[in-house]
Amino acid sequence: MIHAEAPALEIVNLRKNYRRLEALRGVDFVLQRGERLAFLGPNGAGKTTLIRALAGRTRPTAGTIKVLGHPIHSIGARQALGLVPQDLALYGDLTTRENLFAFGKFHGVPRRELKKRVAWALDWTGLKDRAGDLVAGFSGGMKRRVNLACGVLHRPKIILLDEPTVGVDPQSRQRIFTMLDQLNEEGASILLTTHHLDEAEQRSDRIVILDQGRVIADGTIDELVLSTVGHSRLVKVRIDRPLVAPVTVPGGGSVRSYQVGIAGREMIETRIDDVAVDLAPFLQAVRKDGYMVSDMEVHAPSLHHVFLHLTGNELRD
Ligand SMILES: Nc1ncnc2c1ncn2[C@@H]1O[C@H](COP(=O)(O)OP(=O)(O)OP(=O)(O)O)[C@@H](O)[C@H]1O
Ligand SMILES: [Mg+2]
CATH class of the missing domain: 3.30.70 (Alpha-Beta Plaits)
Known part of the structure; x- marks a missing residue:
């Protein structure tokens, strides 16, 4: 295959303007296959805008995005990506199980496979007992866990997570990361944004820091420490x-x-x-x-x- 060696994501000079506001001002970076990348940045830095552009949810003003070597709007790219958005995207009037089935079908998971995947998702989210309850009545942390499960149910090759652990209790957070580790070991590349710096430190191979729409740092923790505050x-x-x-x-x-x-x-x-x-x-x-x-x-x-x-x-x- 032509694109066998292409990185998971390749972003060149990505720009996004909302009227006169420049949310992304020329972002370049690469997500390697199997890599776990943490995207950090103050509120308003452009993290969500970037993730939405990568997931094809917003059209960039300029720049290119390649997904496993494919252009962003190709079928190959669509199938490879899984998005867990910052704003919850669930059907409140459906149960947990119905939400999972709906997202699975949307992502084209075959019916027989889907049953297994839903059972797997209910297991790691710890929501087996609530599988038949309407999502609208769930706590914030429970909704976030369902949201996450819906985004990774089809086992995408590239997982984009926008603040996946906000409002999630420590036990669930542990489960979420165990699940992400599992997908990563199976070969998935992971890009997540977070404000939990300890989480980024422990759970990523590389860090990119975004500020005011620009990448201001990109490297391993050791590289970033050495080039900024030093090792003393x-x-x-x-x-x-x-x-x-x-x-x-x-x-x-x-x-x-x-x-x-x-x-x-x-x-x-x-x-x-x-x-x-x-x-x-x-x-x-x-x-x-x-x-x-x-x-x-x-x-x-x-x-x-x-x-x-x-x-x-x-x-x-
Ligand atoms: N749909 C939109 N219309 C207009 N402006 C927007 C829109 N979405 C984002 N912006 C602006 O773009 C900038 C970047 O926002 P973005 O949501 O990407 O930041 P963020 O890094 O995700 O912040 P946070 O950490 O608070 O989630 C902000 O100034 C924001 O107001
Ligand atoms: Mg955001």
């Missing part, structure tokens, strides 16, 4: 009495001697590059000045720091 660790030690004067940590190796701590505080903070080498001299210096260390925390840079570094502290909208 923040170390905090609690001491048994207020510090009288800053502590001098002697130099060694490539490190010069330095001073830490603020007089009057019972907490000393510093940054070190290499925990194995630099931590011991720091603690020894604190003890040498006559303080007992009662507690210690070491903070590695996280996606949270990267995100704030890149997108700032200002509210967006």
Whole structure:
């Protein structure tokens, strides 16, 4: 087949204007086959607009989208994609089972296969007991789980999820990710947007950060950390009495001697590059000045720091 080696998604210079508002201002990225990509960005960054464009729900102003090498509006592309939208798209006056059957038929799942898929979906959503109840009467988290099941029932090769775990309890969230891992192991590529940075950190191979319609970062967590906040660790030690004067940590190796701590505080903070080498001299210096260390925390840079570094502290909208 010609497109055997094409990536799952290939997006070039994607633009979307809503009148004068530029929601997407030239977005480029690739989703590799089998990859799990997390899309992050402040409110209004353009994440939903992008997902809707990828799913063919909104027409881009410019740019190209290729799905497994096929143009976006081809049958091949349509069949390959599964969308779990941010705004719930369910039939409230149908039961859970009826919704699942309706979406399955819509996606062309053969009837015999469909029964199995519906049973599978009811199992991982934990909604077996509510299979015959009308969806309109469900809690927000339950609706979201049905919404998710409807989007992945046909086992698409590429799954687009727009904030799939909003309002979902920790147990269900775990199940959702176990289910996504299963589909991923079977070869599905996953693109999800989320505001849960811990989720993105643990559940993705690569991160793309969108801000004001542009990609402002694209890489693995390690790459993003290194190119923004760096790999140094923040170390905090609690001491048994207020510090009288800053502590001098002697130099060694490539490190010069330095001073830490603020007089009057019972907490000393510093940054070190290499925990194995630099931590011991720091603690020894604190003890040498006559303080007992009662507690210690070491903070590695996280996606949270990267995100704030890149997108700032200002509210967006
Ligand atoms: N149908 C629409 N008509 C007009 N403007 C729109 C429409 N959809 C989105 N926008 C605008 O496009 C911009 C991007 O919105 P979008 O929903 O893509 O952001 P988002 O990154 O998904 O945000 P959130 O994290 O809040 O879900 C916003 O300024 C929004 O107001
Ligand atoms: Mg959104």
